[in-house]
Amino acid sequence: MEKTNTQKVKLHIRKGDRVRVIAGDDKGKEGTVLEILTSKNRATVEGVNIVTKHTKPSAGKPEGGINKTEASIHISNLQLIDGSGKLTRTGRKANDKGKLQRYSKKTGDFITNGNS
Incomplete structure (x- = not known):
């Protein structure tokens, strides 16, 4: 099984x-x-x-x-x-509300739905 x-x-x-x-x-x-x-x-x-x-x-x-x-x-x-047009790896960290959100490891910016 x-x-x-x-x-x-x-x-x-x-x-x-x-x-x-x-x-x-x-x-x-x-x-x-x-x-x-x-x-x-x-x-x-x-x-x-x-x-x-x-x-x-x-x-x-x-x-x-x-x-x-x-x-x-x-x-x-x-x-x-990412939003700047460059390849990036992603990570997860808490945003200002305490919710885990994806972020760009290259720029450190949060990734919203789609890209930013």
Whole structure:
């Protein structure tokens, strides 16, 4: 019987963040995070890791054809871009209200929803 990890994982990247790919075939490309798959430690990034899917004609889509879509990429291959446009690592520290919030280790500024 497999053990399942029910603990919520904290990742350094969130949906809506601007990121750059630092490893792999799409190294150097930038995009916005569309979706996070916490169970697999993967993220889908706009315009990165484009794959071609061949679809068979069906009743719902009689034309079928070839579709290009974004596939997920591992979180470790992504790095956050802060508000100044530079790559940064993230940490967590308490803000003035005492709530833990992400911050840029390069500039020390807090990262709001998306970037700042």
